Amino acid sequence: MDKREISGLKALYSRELFESVVPFWEKYSPDREFGGYFSCLDRDGAVFDKDKFLWMQGREIWGFAHLYLTVRPEPRWLELAKLGADFIREKGRAPNGDFWFALDREGKPLVQPYNIYSDCFCAAGLAEYGRASGESWATDLAVSTWRRIQERKANPKGVWTKQIGANRPVLAMSFPMMQVWMAGVFEGLIPQPELDAPIDAALKQVLTLHLDRERKALFERVYADGTRPDCMEGRLLTPGHALETLWFIMGEAEKRGRRAAADGAAGDGSAANRVAANREIIETARDAMLWTVERAWDEKYGGIFYYMDYEGYPTEKVESKMKLWWVHAEALCAFLLAYRLTGDPACEAWFKRIQEWTWARFPDPEYGEWYGYLERTGELAHSLKGGKWKGFFHVPRALQTCVEWLDDMEGRCGSDGMYRAPEAFRG
Amino acid sequence: MDKREISGLKALYSRELFESVVPFWEKYSPDREFGGYFSCLDRDGAVFDKDKFLWMQGREIWGFAHLYLTVRPEPRWLELAKLGADFIREKGRAPNGDFWFALDREGKPLVQPYNIYSDCFCAAGLAEYGRASGESWATDLAVSTWRRIQERKANPKGVWTKQIGANRPVLAMSFPMMQVWMAGVFEGLIPQPELDAPIDAALKQVLTLHLDRERKALFERVYADGTRPDCMEGRLLTPGHALETLWFIMGEAEKRGRRAAADGAAGDGSAANRVAANREIIETARDAMLWTVERAWDEKYGGIFYYMDYEGYPTEKVESKMKLWWVHAEALCAFLLAYRLTGDPACEAWFKRIQEWTWARFPDPEYGEWYGYLERTGELAHSLKGGKWKGFFHVPRALQTCVEWLDDMEGRCGSDGMYRAPEAFRG
Numbered sequence: 001m002d003k004r005e006i007s008g009l010k011a012l013y014s015r016e017l018f019e020s021v022v023p024f025w026e027k028y029s030p031d032r033e034f035g036g037y038f039s040c041l042d043r044d045g046a047v048f049d050k051d052k053f054l055w056m057q058g059r060e061i062w063g064f065a066h067l068y069l070t071v072r073p074e075p076r077w078l079e080l081a082k083l084g085a086d087f088i089r090e091k092g093r094a095p096n097g098d099f100w101f102a103l104d105r106e107g108k109p110l111v112q113p114y115n116i117y118s119d120c121f122c123a124a125g126l127a128e129y130g131r132a133s134g135e136s137w138a139t140d141l142a143v144s145t146w147r148r149i150q151e152r153k154a155n156p157k158g159v160w161t162k163q164i165g166a167n168r169p170v171l172a173m174s175f176p177m178m179q180v181w182m183a184g185v186f187e188g189l190i191p192q193p194e195l196d197a198p199i200d201a202a203l204k205q206v207l208t209l210h211l212d213r214e215r216k217a218l219f220e221r222v223y224a225d226g227t228r229p230d231c232m233e234g235r236l237l238t239p240g241h242a243l244e245t246l247w248f249i250m251g252e253a254e255k256r257g258r259r260a261a262a263d264g265a266a267g268d269g270s271a272a273n274r275v276a277a278n279r280e281i282i283e284t285a286r287d288a289m290l291w292t293v294e295r296a297w298d299e300k301y302g303g304i305f306y307y308m309d310y311e312g313y314p315t316e317k318v319e320s321k322m323k324l325w326w327v328h329a330e331a332l333c334a335f336l337l338a339y340r341l342t343g344d345p346a347c348e349a350w351f352k353r354i355q356e357w358t359w360a361r362f363p364d365p366e367y368g369e370w371y372g373y374l375e376r377t378g379e380l381a382h383s384l385k386g387g388k389w390k391g392f393f394h395v396p397r398a399l400q401t402c403v404e405w406l407d408d409m410e411g412r413c414g415s416d417g418m419y420r421a422p423e424a425f426r427g
Numbered sequence: 428m429d430k431r432e433i434s435g436l437k438a439l440y441s442r443e444l445f446e447s448v449v450p451f452w453e454k455y456s457p458d459r460e461f462g463g464y465f466s467c468l469d470r471d472g473a474v475f476d477k478d479k480f481l482w483m484q485g486r487e488i489w490g491f492a493h494l495y496l497t498v499r500p501e502p503r504w505l506e507l508a509k510l511g512a513d514f515i516r517e518k519g520r521a522p523n524g525d526f527w528f529a530l531d532r533e534g535k536p537l538v539q540p541y542n543i544y545s546d547c548f549c550a551a552g553l554a555e556y557g558r559a560s561g562e563s564w565a566t567d568l569a570v571s572t573w574r575r576i577q578e579r580k581a582n583p584k585g586v587w588t589k590q591i592g593a594n595r596p597v598l599a600m601s602f603p604m605m606q607v608w609m610a611g612v613f614e615g616l617i618p619q620p621e622l623d624a625p626i627d628a629a630l631k632q633v634l635t636l637h638l639d640r641e642r643k644a645l646f647e648r649v650y651a652d653g654t655r656p657d658c659m660e661g662r663l664l665t666p667g668h669a670l671e672t673l674w675f676i677m678g679e680a681e682k683r684g685r686r687a688a689a690d691g692a693a694g695d696g697s698a699a700n701r702v703a704a705n706r707e708i709i710e711t712a713r714d715a716m717l718w719t720v721e722r723a724w725d726e727k728y729g730g731i732f733y734y735m736d737y738e739g740y741p742t743e744k745v746e747s748k749m750k751l752w753w754v755h756a757e758a759l760c761a762f763l764l765a766y767r768l769t770g771d772p773a774c775e776a777w778f779k780r781i782q783e784w785t786w787a788r789f790p791d792p793e794y795g796e797w798y799g800y801l802e803r804t805g806e807l808a809h810s811l812k813g814g815k816w817k818g819f820f821h822v823p824r825a826l827q828t829c830v831e832w833l834d835d836m837e838g839r840c841g842s843d844g845m846y847r848a849p850e851a852f853r854g
Contacts, residue, residue: 040659040741048740049658101589108594160587162528167535231476232467232815313475314467314811318800319745321808373745376802381748384741388659 001339001348003413009355010406016363017399022067024368024385025392029060030080034106036087041386044367048384050105054092054118056391057084058099061125062185063392065132070400078132085129085138088122097148114160119149120178124185131189143189146182150198153179168229170221173210173238176202177245180252199252206245207284216291217310218242235310239296240327243334246285246292250337253281254425261424275424282425286338286347293331293350298323301377302357304331321376325390328358329370329398340405343421370395428766428775430840436782437833443790444826449494451795451812452819456487457507461533463514468813471794475811477532481519481545483818485526488512488552489612490819492559497827505559512556512565515549524575541587546576547605551612558616570616573609577625580606595656597648600637600665603629604672607679626679633672634711643718644737645669662737666723667754670761673712673719677764680708681852688851702851709852713765713774720758720777725750728804729784731758748803752817755785756797756825767832770848797822 001009028045029037031052039056040049061084068077091107092099098113099122113119123145130139153175155161179202183195209222219228220236228234257278264271296304303323307315314320335351338344361378362370369385384390414420428436455472456464458479466483467476488511495504518534519526525540526549540546550572557566580602582588606629610622636649646655647663655661684705691698723731730750734742741747762778765771788805789797796812811817841847 042740046740048736048738051658104594109591110595112589112591114589160589162539162541162587164536164539167531168537231478309475311475313469313473314809314814316815318749318808321802322745375748375804376808377804381745381803382741387741388743 001409001419002417003410003419004417006406006409006413006419010403010410012359013399013403013406017396017403020363020365020368021370021392021396021399025060025063025396026076026080029386029392030083031087031105032083034087035090036084036103036107037392039386039391040388041369041384043364043371043383043385045385049387051110051388052087052103052105052107053388053391054088054099054101054103055115055121055389056386056393057088057092058118058121058123058125059391059393061085061088062121062128063396065125065128067396067400068132069128081125081129081132085126085133085135088125089137089141092122097144098152099145112160114157116149116152116156116175117178119145119152120182123149124182127185127189139189142186146186146190149182170223170229170233171205171209173206173218173220173241173245176205176210177241177248180245180248184248184252203249203252203281206249207281210245211284211288215310216288217295218245218288218292219310232309232313232316235313236315237292237295237308237310238306239292239304239308240306240324240330242292243289243327244330246289247330247334247337250282250285250334250341253278253285254337254341257282257424279425282338282341286342286344289334289338290346290350293335293354297353298376303361303374303376303378304328304354322381323361323374323376323378325362325370325372326394328354328362329394332358333398333401336402336405339421340409340419341421341425343419343426428836428846429844430837430846431844433833433836433840433846437830437837439786440826440830440833444823444830447790447792447795448797448819448823448826452487452490452823453503453507456813456819457510458514458532459510461514462517463511463530463534464818466813466818467815468796468811470791470798470810470812472812476814478537478815479514479530479532479534480815480818481515481526481528481530482542482548482816483813483820484511484515484519485545485548485550485552486818486820488515489548489555490823492552492555494823494827495559496555508552508556508559512553512560512562515552516564516568519549524571525579526572539587541584543576543579543583543602544605546572546579547609550576551609554612554616566616569613573613573617576609597650597656597660598632598636600633600645600647600668600672603632603637604668604675607672607675611679611682630676630679630708633676634708637672638711638715642737643715644722645672645715645719646737659736659740659743662740663742664719664722664735664737665733666719666731666735667733667751667757669719670716670754671757673716674757674761674764677709677712677761677768680705680712681764681768684709684851706852709765709768713769713771716761716765717773717777720762720781724780725803730788730801730803730805731755731781749808750788750801750803750805752789752797752799753821755781755789756821759785760825760828763829763832766848767836767846768848768852770846770853 028041031038036052036057037060038047042048061081064077064081094113099118100109100113101111101115101118104110123142126138127142179198183199209226211218220238221233222228257275260271260274304327306322306324307317307320309315331354335347338347372390373381375381409419412420455468463479463484464487465474469475488508491504492508521540526545527536527540528538528542528545531537550569553565554569606625610626636653638645647665648660649655684702687698687701731754733749733751734744734747736742758781762774765774799817800808802808836846839847
């Protein structure tokens with residue numbers, strides 16, 4: 001890409017974030033009467049369900065606090081983060097300290113805390129809110145929740161577990177992915193070694209077990225020895241998850257590589273090995289991203305499939321061929337980061353292909369925000385902008401992350417105007 | 428319809444059942460090595476997952492035993508039913524007697540018995556198998572499972588319940604529906620009053636709570652006073668479920684009406700009221716079927732939607748607009764029965780419309796059986812003929828039921844060749 005193109009994209013993503021997506025959630029999601037946020041918002045912002053899902057509450061707290069911390073200290077954003085933080089502080093937790101899955105509008109629990117991701121998103125939200133507001137209760141609750149998650153993670157659904165793990169002990173990729181992202185949110189709040197250990201474990205699990213280099217695929221569920229059961233769950237591919245996981249890992253390797261490079265510059269003789277090891281992780285993640293998108297791109301209608309079976313058999317999921325907003329938002333992050341770090345033209349080409357397909361279908365210039373669910377053909381399947389599973393999260397996070405990377409890239413263009421990836425990360 | 432058309436349909440449905448659907452399952456589903464059935468069958472019968480789901484095992488036992496009992500005593504069908512019955516006898520139950528949700532091929536449990544419908548389908552399968560084979564263990568286990576279901580039904584998911592019912596005490600329509608069908612399977616195995624009580628309760632729940640005559644809709648979840656929470660689950664319509672429930676109820680009212688008419692002929696002076704009451708149920712069910720299909724028919728692409736929101740808001744289910752085999756199979760039963768009993772030309776027209784759309788898309792003349800999942804447009808979404816949720820059940824049951832009704836209708840055509848609905852059931 002050249003500087004003009006990079007600047008144009010930065011302006012586009014920034015406009016979409018601040019003129020379409022953020023205003024939509026600022027306007028329609030706050031519940032000024034009972035606190036917290038409505039997440040079930042139809043195309044025009046109409047609230048079609050007032051229940052409060054803790055995933056969505058935690059994510060939106062994180063989102064507004066993160067804007068406040070990283071864009072500008074806009075009082076409105078802090079106040080919006082506070083609206084959610086106070087609500088989950090008061091109503092979010094079951095007596096044992098785990099976060100409920102769903103509450104009604106007033107905060108009465110509707111669904112048990114069977115889902116550890118409620119805790120993950122609420123912890124992330126409170127960590128960011130504590131950082132933004134300086135309110136120590138929020139940081140304390142975030143940290144204690146992080147520690148509780150580390151205790152619960154081996155048995156995340158507790159008494160609500162339906163799988164009999166002893167007879168098919170598969171490991172899922174979703175928790176390691178979450179662990180890497182959360183650890184980034186908790187930087188500085190928890191001693192770094194306490195964060196590094198789960199990141200190391202997550203990287204190892206994904207890169208040595210879920211990633212099958214021979215089959216060029218990132219499998220969703222694997223045995224502890226890297227093999228898989230020959231059944232639907234063993235063959236399941238979730239391209240959006242794979243791309244999201246891979247960009248988290250690539251981002252972590254960038255951060256670690258930079259730290260190692262700084263150590264090297266400060267005279268640490270062993271740092272060069274760490275720089276090289278992290279460059280290798282970046283290249284592996286780049287390769288796996290390309291394998292993933294080459295398999296998952298729909299040659300007939302464009303876009304990335306939601307679920308696939310490695311052997312091409314039917315999947316367990318009826319919605320496999322639908323095109324979802326978060327898959328495309330995460331794919332944009334994945335290929336922009338991979339291009340930014342490696343300069344690989346294949347990543348540039350995929351970024352542009354996904355960019356074009358996504359921007360022609362998901363954004364709604366009339367009412368703002370992105371649609372969530374398209375049919376395989378790209379036709380709109382549901383008019384919702386938010387629901388039980390779509391909130392203020394993937395779209396703004398992707399847009400903001402891309403703006404940050406594009407901004408960094410603007411500064412790295414050569415005298416010919418062309419982008420140059422940093423030396424340390426190129427193969 | 429005239430006699431020629433009725434005979435043509437009977438021949439078509441019968442051919443499809445005996446030359447396409449039954450041979451497919453006879454050929455590809457038996458597991459001769461470990462017992463039970465494979466249900467995950469791709470288009471050409473290839474087994475793509477060997478796990479055994481108890482819903483599917485119980486349904487297939489019922490299906491083959493039912494053919495043996497009602498079509499002809501074909502030894503192959505009894506032997507196939509035995510293959511499943513012996514497998515679930517040996518491997519199907521957890522120590523407390525509840526049926527597991529899923530086993531691996533060899534019969535090791537994979538998913539806990541969190542789902543009461545595993546018990547319902549296994550009980551129905553064993554009841555029919557016991558009747559066909561005369562093996563008393565099967566009948567005994569069926570009857571004890573029926574009784575266990577009656578104990579469990581107030582808390583069907585037990586310790587795996589995630590909903591906090593106290594804060595939103597909704598009643599679901601699925602269990603009453605199951606109750607009516609199962610009671611028919613258990614006729615003669617359990618004293619009739621013990622069957623009549625749950626049928627009465629189910630009819631009352633559906634016709635007075637789920638059915639909203641003012642809104643002309645059958646709601647999936649309602650409060651005990653017939654109102655509904657204003658949220659996604661309170662507004663949820665499942666047209667396929669509604670039509671299936673309504674034809675079960677209509678069939679039950681036909682049976683009860685005939686019993687009452689026989690009592691009347693035998694001199695029971697109070698029988699006329701019961702005849703009239705059951706005719707009223709039939710008419711109510713007919714009206715509700717028409718409301719349902721008029722709302723759920725996709726005017727753009729044809730076919731019946733899977734899920735809808737009463738107010739037209741997005742539903743919680745991403746697959747709402749897909750077209751599913753069972754919805755269309757049950758819709759054919761619903762409108763053929765409604766036409767057969769009432770002679771209503773609107774029911775005849777809907778039967779023909781659904782018949783045409785369904786038969787042009789779901790059956791696979793090349794490999795046999797029906798496809799399961801179509802995109803909204805009617806395009807194939809998945810190539811599977813069987814899976815975790817599709818087995819030897821809705822299609823053969825619907826085809827056989829329609830053949831029986833068409834056969835009955837053939838005999839009721841007048842001298843002009845036109846079909847005449849029985850007097851007692853016409854309004």
